[in-house]
Amino acid sequence: MLWACVLLPHLALDGVLRRRPSSDEPLVLVTGSAQSRSILAANRPARAAGLRPGQRLAVAQALLSRFEAVEHDPATTERWHRLLAAWAYRYSAEVVLWPHAIVLEVSRSLGLFGPWPRFEALLRDDLSQLGFRHRIALAPTARAAYVLAGTHDGMAVMSPELLRGALSPIPVGKARLPDEAADNLAAMGLRTLGQLLHAPRDGLRRRFGEALIEHLDYLIGTAQEVLRYYRPPDRLELAMEWTHEIEQVEALVFPLRRLTGDLAACLAGRDGGVQRFMIRLVHRDGTSTDVSIGLLAPERDPTMLFEHTRSRMERTELPQPVIAMRLVAHELPPFVPAGRDLFDTRPANALPLGQLRERLRARLGDRAIQTLHATTDPRPEHAQSAARDDVVIGQPASLPRPTWLLDTPMPLRGLAPRIVAGPERLETGWWDGGDMRRDYYVVETAQGQRAWVFCAPGERGPWMLHGWFA
Amino acid sequence: MGQVVALQSLITGRQIWQGRAVPQPSGGETTGWPALDAALPASGWPKASLSEILLPADGVGELQLVLPTLARLSKQQRAIAVIAPPYVPCVAGWENSGVAMTHIDIVCAGDPRDALWASEQCLRSGSYAAVLSWPLHADDRALRRLQVAADNGRALGFVFRDRRHAVQASPAALRLELETEPVRQIRVRKCRGSQPPALPIPFPADGW
Structure with a gap:
């Protein structure tokens, strides 16, 4: 060692x-109670004038006037x-x-x-x-x-x-x-x-x-x-204060770049990333406006952190002028850098998928990007989900299913359609009160559209439109 | 007629426009529909370009045109963006066509302008292999931006629009119109690199 x-x-x-x-x-650091103030440290010009650490402040004032x-x-x-x-x-x-x-x-x-x-x-x-x-x-x-x-x-x-x-x-x-x-x-x-x-x-x-x-x-x-x-600390708090008030969000951009740069440097030092953090804008009267930033995956690239935070900040309205800005990051998960193929065929100026998704989410909202997957539920309304925690099980049989699904079924208007396939009876949902009994058909409308429609069991109409075979 | 000028001097002097065709597109992404491939000059979707698909109504097989391509791309682990679709994509239906839904990102955008912005971002990024969008109030300039973005990002852009836009000029490299009358068929309105074929291409519903 x-x-x-x-x-x-x-x-x-x-x-x-x-x-x-x-x-x-000359400059000195003073310490001690109001009655017995003494010098803790003195800079070089002060020492040259005879001020010493441990001296009483009164003695120092006698030695040096200013x-x-x-x-x-x-x-x-x-x-x-x-x-x-x-x-x-x-x-x-x-x-x-x-x-x-x-x-x-x-x-x-x-x-x-x-x-x-x-x-x-x-x-x-x-x-x-x-x-x-x-x-x-x-x-x-x-x-x-x-x-x-x-x-x-x-x-x-x-x-x-x-x-x-x-x-x-x-x-x-x-x-x-x-x-x-x-x-x-x-x-x-x-x-x-x-x-x-x-x-x-x-x-x-x-x-x-x-x-x-x-x-x-x-x-x-x-x-x-x-x-x-x-x-190293498990949570980061960086702060910046000003002596004047800032009224425009645009004026906060430059300090923001310093803050996110410091954050990235801290993260690099501890080899970690940040997934969610908060920018707190403090106002004169003590209240504050919080802008919380959530990322899809831990990141530590300064440009990306800055760009993402800025786009969130730009949508924030300041109720009052700002006198201080704090960056608080409580969760610092490990950072796994994204690998890139050596023989990547994408253009050189390509934006990584993760960064692009963050950019879209920053403007369109946190839930703007979804990936759908099938669930085990046979009811068309519940057969797919955007949630990530659901169990994914492969589709058992290749039943005729449309490619577009309507959020809520609506009556099929127009002339009587020609039935192409069906019926497929779905009678299920007793376990959660969402009971349904329907006969599903594939029909072709007079306009040549292929539709997925249902009606009450055993009947041929009126049709409810539930999807399109687009 | 007294003056005789050598043809060669006119050509070298660049005084004659010879109408040289633009370079032939070098191969495309196969559509998965052999009859359509055969009719297109790139024998498929033009690479790194916008393809416009014009529809008389929703649900006439417009997705069937692109699903084989999406299935192939998603099986190659390449990401695909579906931006502000008019309906919810039905997972079972897409998976029946062989699409791996884990590679499909559905981007929800309420405002049509946001949707256009997202389409351009996705096309330009180079991270998505294909981008599907339904621009509602897109003018010529907006589509040109998308075409340039697709070129920059080397992505396949698919734009679905109503067929009343067929009369407008479009910067897309390929324009297809789906027809249901008298029979279901595809008419090529424009294809960069050659004259569009005069006859429509049959697209029977039994095929899908």
């Missing part, structure tokens, strides 16, 4: 800064942390979230993304583009990578034999030891991890408890640590 640790020392501050245009204005103070929001920071975990999930299936850090197992990823130096450059490029400052280290255990990332940025320990040597010079204060152990160890004269690892275990256990011994075991890999891996 090889673990890479991405340490994010300025996660909260970077999360705030990446949403703003870059500037040289700076921007942003309230720290732990929930937002948590969201950035999860976003980065989702990003790391692209590179490894085993991602662990630790405070200010993301640890990922990379021994199997190296085969795909190249040797470690190239893979490390890839990770650093991504993080720089996302706008997060970072320190990266590689080690055979997750804990060791976590510790090394804090002390030596860019260090890579590839084999377990070298691990002890790499950890030995690290001062105990930086070894992320549990509780107060680090201070007490320093007081005892144990200043580095090397000394600590050589110290008798029994004595350490009596003085500091099991937690320290476990930590050391996990650190050098003599015990296997049980980790809680990050799992």
Whole structure:
């Protein structure tokens, strides 16, 4: 096993800064109650002016006359942390979230993304583009990578034999030891991890408890640590808010493209698709208009998702201006890409059948496309169904049946028809109250039409038209 | 008459229109009716084109004309669209003709304009092997769009219309008129690639 640790020392501050245009204005994150507000993090211009994390806000105001103070929001920071975990999930299936850090197992990823130096450059490029400052280290255990990332940025320990040597010079204060152990160890004269690892275990256990011994075991890999891996969320919620009101559906098209694009990216990351989702348009007074989108099969193609959602949105009427748009997807079924024949004879610009069906459904309605199949019921009204869950059983005998069926039988007008075949008596339906007794005939009208008609049993008229032999 | 011009110079100078026929259609999709195949220049439905079928009334055998073709296509696992049919297709009747109903998509469209739009989409997509439609208020331009869409999507388009539209010009590659008087027969009104046959083709009801 090889673990890479991405340490994010300025996660909260970077999360705030990446949403703003870059500037040289001093900015600090403040936290704490209204009486004792203190600085949590400060950007580079603020630190140059002497502002430090942990400082009281009043002290900072005395040091610097003008700076921007942003309230720290732990929930937002948590969201950035999860976003980065989702990003790391692209590179490894085993991602662990630790405070200010993301640890990922990379021994199997190296085969795909190249040797470690190239893979490390890839990770650093991504993080720089996302706008997060970072320190990266590689080690055979997750804990060791976590510790090394804090002390030596860019260090890579590839084999377990070298691990002890790499950890030995690290001062105990930086070894992320549990509780107060680090201070007490320093007081005892144990200043580095090397000394600590050589110290008798029994004595350490009596003085500091099991937690320290476990930590050391996990650190050098003599015990296997049980980790809680990050799992991508089972439901997606993407949101977009504006400071102004949007009154036209057309103006929502561009943000919609961003949302569906993000959705497609999320789906690609978790190798899933989406079958039904909802666009919620939030109005000023808190009410909202929902547009639900259902697809015939799970999809994740951004263009298709966008086009389909847009055609649904265009038919929506906005009762009030919109100030926010949310995309909520609760069901994320697995995605099975449609196969296409190598020797497909269809033209190159062909639209896949699935996409075409979605396009038709988007304009004509969800139930616009039907496939009929035969049922076991002998009554013509119930002999076929568009429902998918019915049992399909082959037709027992080849009785004369028309090709067109009338929804409801109607009287056959005109001159008396010539009987071609019949009668075929249908006397059935006692089980559900739909009793019927009819004699069916095939007749030819004076106009040359072949009709499927019925009348009361034993009689020859009046005729009820039920179908055409077209 | 004093001036004598060599014929060759006129021809090479492109001053004479020679009335060269359009290239012969290269084979078609057999209709399943040998007598009809024999009368058509493509020996079947013209490929990637619109075929128009004109009727005196519903129920005179118009579907029987196309059902053998639909049966063959559906058995090849190719999808067929039936757009806004005038009645519900009867599964038993279609299956008696050998059509696999799982490959038939019935598209319901309330508005005739929606039906035309759906027909064009289905023809153009290239995903449906055949598209059946019943345009109600289709003018020449609408039919031309369908013809171009069928050409783009390499699909067979079948358009069923009342026979009073026979007098109007149509861009369809093939126009058939079903007649019941005095006997049941098919008259070819137009077929791209040759003169329509003068005599009607018998289409007796006993055959289906």
